[in-house]
Amino acid sequence: TGRYIIAKLLFDTKSMSEVTLPAFPGEESTALQIQRNSIHYTYSLDSNNNLRIKNDNTGEENVLNSMDTQVTGLNFLRVGSGGNNDTVQVTFTVSSRIMQPKGQESRAFRTTLGRQ
Numbered sequence: 827t828g829r830y831i832i833a834k835l836l837f838d839t840k841s842m843s844e845v846t847l848p849a850f851p852g853e854e855s856t857a858l859q860i861q862r863n864s865i866h867y868t869y870s871l872d873s874n875n876n877l878r879i880k881n882d883n884t885g886e887e888n889v890l891n892s893m894d895t896q897v898t899g900l901n902f903l904r905v906g907s908g909g910n911n912d913t914v915q916v917t918f919t920v921s922s923r924i925m926q927p928k929g930q931e932s933r934a935f936r937t938t939l940g941r942q
Contacts, residue, residue: 827890827891827892827895827920828918828920828933828935830890831877831890831891831897831918831920831935832916832935832937834879834890835858835869835916835937835939836937836939838860838862838867838879839860839912839914839939839940839941840940840941841862841863841941842860842861842862842912842941843861843862843863843864844860844861844912845858845859845860845904845906845912845914846859846860846861846866847859847868847902848902848903848904848914849904850904851904851905851906851907852903852904852905853903853904854901854902854903854904855901855902855904856870856871856900856901856902857869857870857902858870858902858914858916859882865881865882865883866881866882866883867879867880867881867882868880868882869890869902870900871897871898871900874896875896875897875898876889876890876891876896876897877889877890877891877897877900877918878890891920893923894922894923894924895920895921895922895923896920896921896923897918897919897920897921898918898919898921899917899918899919899934900916900917900918901916901917901918902914902915902916903915903916903917905938906940911940912940912941913938913939913940913941914938914939914940915936915937915938915939916935916936916937916938916939917934917935917936918934918935919932919933919934919935920932920933920935921933
């Protein structure tokens with residue numbers, strides 16, 4: 827699930843035209859909003875710790891993690907200054923909702939997203 831989320835974010839941000847949230851370099855947010863092909867998309871957690879992508883133009887939403895996992899600690903830090911330098915560092919943890927005898931499985935992820 828975590829690798830899929832990273833791949834989806836990398837794919838979407840490499841063709842974005844701008845980052846609108848976090849708005850300024852050095853600013854952190856629990857949501858990421860980008861514009862791609864004149865459409866604004868927002869990535870954020872819902873109250874059940876599901877990572878959702880929302881098409882802000884149509885209101886359509888999709889969950890990016892599986893139903894057996896949850897996402898916590900989602901944070902976006904804008905490190906780029908805009909234009910071709912629009913880059914955002916993302917961190918999050920994916921954990922299993924199913925308790926195993928050895929305990930709950932979880933894995934932390936961190937990467938930098940940007941335009942290509």
